Amino acid sequence: MNQTPDTPWVINQPEAMHFAVNRATLVDPQILELERRRIFDTCWIYVGHESEVREPGDFRTRTVCGRPLIFCRDSKGEARVYLNTCRHRGSLVCREPEGNAKYFTCFYHGWTYDRDGALYGLPGQSAYPPNFNRAEFALQTPPKVASYRGFVFLNFDSGANVMSLDDYLAGAKEYIDLICDQSPSGEMEIIPGSQEYDIRANWKLLAENSFDDYHLPATHSTWLDYLKNSGVEMKRPEKGHMLPAHGVGKVLGNGHAVIDNINFRGRPVARWIPIYGEAAKPEIERIRAELVTRLGEARAARVADTNRNLLVFPNLVINDGSSVTVRYFEPRAADNMVVRACALGPKEETPAARAIRLDSFLTFYGPGGFATPDDIEALESVQAGMASYREMPWSVMTRGMAKEGEQLNTDERHLREFWIQWDKLMRGAA
């Protein structure tokens, strides 16, 4: 499906201060099919974090870009990604969610692969013709796999012109570095326990929602009340601000963008708020002191006193807010997505600090938090409203367009960046 000149998917007219998104992009199954090819099969897509597969043979199975994958650590200690499909007839060769394996055996006919992906053995090989070469039947890998600071991505584009992950991440790297700077060794790890849930809404609505601070006062008033009732300072810094602290929206290249806010909501590394309790104060102060010693006052303040919601285009969100959440999602259908969310923390974190981090996570994030359920409700409510897309085809996204210079976190420059990149890729103009 291609758009016609009279029905664009995205209208971007900076001079006219007009920006609108065609609601058909949120409901049309043909557009979704094109997204699968032009977005998910051309961009670097997050698979997992190296800390999830520590030892040789450690594996996780998950579905990325619709493909069942095995994410594992091979015998040489490299993080690897295999397509979870037997080279013989195609069955999954691993059906457990996680574990440690020396071999992956397809239970259908018994072909067995080792942790390096090689076909190790198969029953009755003598019946195959002489040209059958076991070495040609290793588990297939995605065309490209690479990692940055422990975050592993794949790319299903086998073309020669695919940019490196490093180039792709562009300005997002600075923000990933800021997160990793929480850790004395620079190493972060995924904490056990994952939140996996569906939202009956188009996947792009969650990309928007994850760093849209404009919705906070209306959607999350109960969470803001909770902070206030718990003794958190909630004064707005000046006129024009909708939240208790200054924050900006920034674009980072290749569709990535961020909101970068002065913190008011507390941070396990390292800003205490009353919700953490008096007993947590010394631990937070100790973490703060370590940051200052290691990074200096200015960088320590940057790490500890700002919170940032980062979107790595198209479907990875790392929110370094009340805690660090790594959230990735992909479409099941035009009106349905699956979301996976985990908590990330410094590898060396003390048990006391880890407990504070996890508790702080749950105040806002996740399907039982004080905010995420209302986000899910908002997204599903938007999707319900999309049924009238033929009569009401446009969504408006012009906040901040009249401003020169700095864009606030409650403006929409960063949201527009997502849609500009989406539109560029969907038109095949990359």
Next chain:
Amino acid sequence: MPVTRQQVEDFLYAEAGLLDAWKLDEWLTLLTDDAVYRVPSNDKPASDPKDTLFTIADDINRIRARVTRLKKTTAHAEFPRSRTRRLITNVRILEENAQTVKIEANFIVYRFRRNESVYQFVGQYRYELRVADASFKIASRVAIIDAMELGSLASVSFIL
């Protein structure tokens, strides 16, 4: 006198009645001042919220804050409020002494919303009850969901 299963069942049914009727302030009176309410992540049903990410891990302060939130019409995920119906069965007393009774029970909680299919939460409750004035107070209440992932259950926006 040892606690009987019927006494425990009567207590659990009364609690279920309050929650299904959204009588949340009355429900709070069933809790001790150091009560906890937890829902573990679906993939780590037997774990500790100090080192594992949960879906819900409330101490008494956050339980009370949760009720405060749920009573507001701005708790959008529960406005309009869903209807729930709890079926509690297979109640077993695991341990008891003069002060404390540990029990487990199976549950199905049906959740209904307008124009939506029924949500079915199936799982096991684990309670630690304190014996008080010929009845009980809830010191710990853990709801373990059997589903491998939340999936189409999406969120646990009400008191499960």
